[in-house]
Amino acid sequence: MGTQAPLHVQHKKLDWFYAPCFTAFWIVLYMAVVLQQVNHLPTPLTLQDEFTQPDSFITERAENVLLNLTNLGPRVVGSEANEVEAVTLILDQVFKVQNEMNQDYFDIEVDLQVVSGQYMHTSLYHGVQNILAKLSAKNNTSTNYLLINSHFDSTPKSPGASDDGAMVAVMLEILRVMANSKGPLEHPIVFLFNGAEEDGLLASYGFTTQHKWAKNCKVIINLDAAGSGGREILFQSISESSWLMNYYSKVTHPFANAVLEELFQFGLVPSATDFRNFRDYGGMQGFDMAYIQNGYVYHTEFDSFKVYPKASLQNTGDNVLSLAKSLGNAPEMRNINNYGNMEHFIFFDFLGWFMVHYTMNTNLIVNILVCVAALIAIVISLCWISKRADLSLLAIVAQFMLTTFIQTLSLALGAAFSILISYVMDVIGCSMTWFSNNWLICGLYFCPVFFFLGILPAGFLEYTKKYALPLGLRIQLFLHSHCLILIVLTISLTFLNIRSAFMFMVAVFFYAAALIGNLITQLHNKGSWFAIPVIVSQIVPFLYFSYVAEYLYFIFIPVTGRNGGASNPDLLIALIAVIFAILLSGFLIPLYLLFRRTRSIILCSLGVAILFMILAIRPIGTPYTPKLAPQRYTVQHANQLYHNADGSIRSNESAIYLYQQDRHIDIAEEVIVKFKAAHETSTVCNNEATCQLDRPSIFYTPNSLWLPVNEPPGIPYERPVLTLTAKTIMNTPNTVRYNYTLTGPDHMMFFIEPKTSAKIINWSFDKTILSRKELVFTFVHGKNNDAFEFFIDLECHSNNTNTQSLEIV
Ligand SMILES: [Zn+2]
Incomplete structure (x- = not known):
């Protein structure tokens, strides 16, 4: 043991300028490999190639x-x-x-x-x-x-x-x-x-x-x-x-x-x-x-x-x-x-290079085995540290628990801060700033997690400078702590039957490999040298997780432009960032503690986060780009016409109807303001059955805009016509069969509601849904536009024949 540095002596930290080089290495890896592979497409073959490759x-x-x-x-x-x-x-x-x-x-x-x-x-x-x-x-x-x-x-x-x-x-x-x-x-x-x-x-x-x-x-x-x-x-x-x-x-x-x-x-x-x-x-x-x-x-x-x-x-x-x-x-x-x-x-x-696949049974075994192996390696490492530091195992375990607490707190604060930003951005009307400029996500939602993952451990190490463990060993305790957190996540998700648990297992697997390598080569005991196996072991998971994050983002970013305005889209984007920041950087950020001016380096990530927040609320954070990343909303020139049973018209109104498909009704609103009139929601609707439905239907979408206009829409095709073709008294008491034909355009919706005095007992539609309260049908015709025929058998208990017993809209 003669070559070991004497205890109570801090290992020399590395010069600060290695830190930007270290960061640059991962950025280059991401740009050179991940971005290449995500977008890689083969060379298209032409008719010329057919002769050589028939x-x-x-x-x-x-x-x-x-x-x-x-x-x-x-x-x-x-x-x-x-x-x-x-x-x-x-x-x-x-x-x-x-x-x-x-x-x-x-x-x-x-x-x-x-x-x-x-x-x-x-x-x-x-x-x-x-x-x-x-x-x-x-x-x-x-x-x-x-x-x-x-x-x-x-x-x-x-x-x-x-x-x-x-x-x-x-x-x-x-x-x-x-x-x-x-x-x-x-x-x-x-x-x-x-x-x-x-x-x-x-x-x-x-x-x-x-x-x-x-x-x-x-x-x-x-x-x-x-x-x-x-x-x-x-x-x-x-x-x-x-x-x-x-x-x-x-x-x-x-x-x-x-x-x-x-x-x-x-x-x-x-x-x-x-x-x-x-x-x-x-x-x-x-x-x-x-x-x-x-x-x-x-x-x-x-x-x-x-x-x-x-x-x-x-x-x-x-x-x-x-x-x-x-x-x-x-x-x-x-x-x-x-x-x-x-x-x-x-x-x-x-x-895109090769596939990995296995059954759910294998998944269970692999997840458990990897976690157990990692736990054993951590325990062995703790024993070594106790021996090396000449401290009791209990003291080291206590130190490890404290480190784990700090690491958990860092993760929680990082996640909370990132999510908090997503709320703030939404509240100040600046959600979806990353919709066109996706790179804003990095500063807005990844950097806060990086910052907290670094700053708390850095503060803790500074505070416990005089502690009997050399810096290298204390940093390793942070790495072990992060691994322990991932083990808990892997096992919990596995037992919750969540298949995506394998992602956390992958992170545990590669760290466990580095740890076992360190234990075998004894590098864990030689100052900063333990970092080499850790860095090498992180290359594959870094490539993998950033690759998955990259394409999850290009799936979910456009989805936020069309999944309605009900929830805060920034929250989803922040949650993805939190999960991947933990997977990508949890074993890398503790390595920054090896550099001098640690806290200044870590503060840079906060600086980037603040800079990006400022950028996001500037014009650069405008969500939409014409043609490339357009805003979606639906504008309809609508007419609603209600008839009474005798055919007379109960109400007739036309309007421009607009409803949003994303969070920015404010921007969609500008479109309707161009019509130079205030907008409102149709009041006719409040009294009609179609608007009482639970599901959003036309004229009843929350936050929709409704601008009454005098002109009815010029409909280029035939209007829907519902005709009562026959009314037959059935053998069953009080039951009448109504036969209808429906003609009209290729897409129609209709709504059937029996009034309180009546009950539908049979019809030509699916009989299993007769007991449903909401009966909204969609009708689509392709090549064949013959009249659509159907019947409804209505049982009526009212003696007053003038009472309305059925409504079809
Ligand atoms: Zn399709």
Whole structure:
């Protein structure tokens, strides 16, 4: 032990100027590796490349299809563009493949399904369309199919390039490549181009519940979008055993994370995909993938061909082609059942380089083993420290507990301060300052956590300068404390059945590795040398956590622009920052205590936080950028007309109706102020049944703006007409059957309410919801706009025949 420094002597601190170099190292690592990998896309292949790579996905072909599809303009269900032009375009492409394909080996069966029904009790759909192409080998005997789905309809105004035209184009190119190949293909592949997704997943439901091939479809690859291009992420997967993940692991550009699946299940992402129908009603296992980058343009007119990055086609094309080939020949497909024992998995990619996946049982074992190993290493380290310092183990444990208390307090204060800022920003009307300039988040919400993680330990070390432990050992106690906190989090989340616990386990794992390395090499005992294994061990988790944080932000930042104004969007952004600041920097910030002028260095992070707060409230923090990050709100020229039972008009008013989609009603308000009049909420509404609903409906959205105008809207299509076609006295006492027909535009909503004296006892809709108080139906028609007919059997106990017994709005 002769080489050790004598105790009670402080180790020399490193010069302060190493601190900025240390910081720069991590920033460079983030910019050079993480930003590169998050945005990495493959080189798109052109028609020239087809000669050298005949079995590859050719982006140029898919690009042409996408251009033609988006040239049709918005493809809303019921419109000519969707029901005729898009259907013709896609069918033409399929027939072209059929004519040019390898006819010695393959068959393509084409079907156009026009389907009607009821979905989720109150969604009525009529004549929506699905285009189907089944690719199979001529000698095929397999009855188990792979299904690949995308939708060709779009939201009003949107050309739907990324959502979901690009996926349609990808599927057509995959169909072409596969049909021109020499095989093999053991299991048929059904390509489903569905024509009604945006109105609530109607067409995929129609396929799953009514098409003759649906029960043979065992595995689904669902392709959709919540952004414009980038890499498509695998964000939901369910299967019997891990066989599906084994195949996904072999794709060229893996991008996946089970954390997203969990966030999606918790409802933090306000959308749903067709995957739900295939899984819940078709019992299929499979993959749900979507574009998530540039969510600002999602469902807007800016989701255009021009904005969509074409290299994304290559990325998705390579991945889905690889999956189609491998699943189409997978031995596991031979014995597979719908509604088998489905499992969730832990899965994630590392920087797009490779996949990691394991079962939930393994997850439990791994989380516990890693935590136990880390705990043992910490205990051994404490014993060594006690021996080295010639202090009792109890004294060291007491010191460790104190350190853990300070570390916990630092984390809590950092988190609280960050969250406090999110409230302040909201209260002063400056929420969403990072909406366009995302980098503001770093100063606003990360730096406060960094500051508290540094300043309290620094103060404590200064205060206990004279304490018998050398600086290096006391810093190691802080690192151990942080590890202990992460162990507690890992174990708690694991037992709460939260799959994302694995993220904390990863942090524990890499620190435990450094600690074990230090114990073996005895570097923990040599001044500042313990820092080397710690720094090396932090490179992988730093890359991983900043990579995940990066794409969680590019998912959630645009989401705050469209999930209503009810909650403070800064809070969500601050919470993500707190979690990732803890994961990213918890083992790095204590290392700053090795540098001279520690407190000045740590104060810099507070300085950055303050600077960014000032910037945020200046013009630089204006949330929106025209076209790139636009504000969303809905403006409708509306007319509400109430009739009495005798057909006379009870009230008739027109208005400009505006409701916000984000926190900034104040900015949306400027739009309505341009109409040079005050706004208010309709008072007619207060007395009418439609406004008593719990759910927000038209004219009843909180904080909506309502500007009465004299002019009724010029409606370019037929108005809805509800006609009572028959009134029949039934055999059951006091019961009358009312038959109605409804005609009108492709999208209608109606509301049915029996008055107190009456009761609906039967009708043509779903009978399981007869007892519900709110009966709001949506009605969508696709190709088929015949009159919609329905009946209601009403039991009436009032003798007064003039009493109103039923209201239909
Ligand atoms: Zn979509």
